[in-house]
Ligand SMILES: [Ca+2]
């Protein structure tokens with residue numbers, strides 16, 4: 001009956017108005033564009049590639065913040081970080097914008113059943129996945145929420161970053177058991193169960209969060225076996241790449257360099273690449289299980305499927321690893337949207353600029369809901385109808401980071417400044433230097449271009465919500481930590 005209705009609607013030329021479509025939002029964690037469908041030379045992601053075949057793959061999609069918490073808060077509230085003031089991993093948007101209506105909450109208010117499995121909002125990985133908690137979740141978003149609890153010591157481990165200890169080290173875990181013994185397999189199983197037991201005829205918004213390839217890089221051994229470690233390609237970076245960033249602040253001179261992490265040989269580097277790719281292929285296979293369950297339940301024809309990562313990731317580009325930076329590899333994300341009834345564009349790649357903050361207005365428009373007026377971002381529907389649409393107006397993407405990092409990327413240039421403009425800057429000519437290796441900020445020949453980009457960035461930041469001292473206050477980590485400590489101390493019962 002539902003299929004008939006869609007056919008009728010399509011026949012009536014109302015193809016974008018399918019009655020109450022369902023939404024399946026699949027998130028990955030710390031995944032850059034290492035997908036075979038994005039042309040990656042080594043990594044294998046057959047299931048995400050098959051999703052892209054029935055949707056539009058956004059090849060120029062960018063996060064708003066290269067860190068889990070603020071990026072996810074921006075995407076789920078439809079607000080740029082300067083508007084919702086979530087500029088630190090541990091700031092919760094209910095504290096800064098208490099009355100905001102999140103994306104799933106809006107669907108919930110419109111009669112949808114909304115649920116999540118595992119990490120959709122910020123969660124500390126691996127700590128919370130071991131405890132089975134989701135401290136920064138938003139109960140108002142969901143009718144049901146499932147946390148995953150997995151083993152603390154899941155299997156034999158190699159640390160490929162020997163100088164880095166602690167939970168964020170590059171630990172690879174070579175799982176001796178099957179998919180369902182580890183976090184993402186558990187999440188897929190629970191998502192499949194949920195799909196199989198959905199109430200008929202009630203539309204749903206289901207968020208399925210996978211935590212790989214966030215470290216520790218855990219995957220069953222069979223996914224490591226997909227790769228020939230010794231032949232993996234190490235990302236190219238000129239030896240002196242970091243020299244032109246000497247006078248920039250600590251956030252980019254931090255402990256995430258190859259040297260500081262001890263990733264100093266090709267063997268160590270390839271060991272972590274293999275583990276990163278193995279954990280991506282493992283996550284990819286779990287995506288496949290969820291897609292199959294949707295097919296088997298007969299729900300695919302009326303379900304919008306979105307796949308996104310919360311931010312990009314360095315695996316040795318610029319001699320750097322992990323996140324928090326504002327280079328291309330760290331800000332660009334895989335982003336696929338499948339709308340079953342917009343078939344004409346299926347399998348196409350859009351080269352137009354998209355931002356994760358655009359997801360909220362896109363899904364709202366596709367479902368025919370009315371968004372809150374405060375929503376930022378731009379509906380991607382024109383690109384879902386024509387991936388190359390000339391009418392698309394977004395000519396630049398804007399990402400902010402810790403340390404007052406701000407970056408504006410246009411088709412030809414990337415301009416990044418730190419300390420909100422007080423602590424140095426970077427300028428890259430993407431036409432001639434797509435790898436962003438030569439910082440032109442101090443080159444007098446590019447003074448004019450630098451001024452143009454700086455002005456454009458400062459205009460954009462005001463447009464998306466920058467409020468000077470107020471914004472700086474929300475970004476001040478030291479003050480926030482001190483305030484949190486003081487609040488905790490206040491809560492403790494007095495000794496006398
Ligand atoms: Ca993340």
Ligand SMILES: [Ca+2]
Nearest residue numbers: 241244437438
């Ligand atoms: Ca450089």
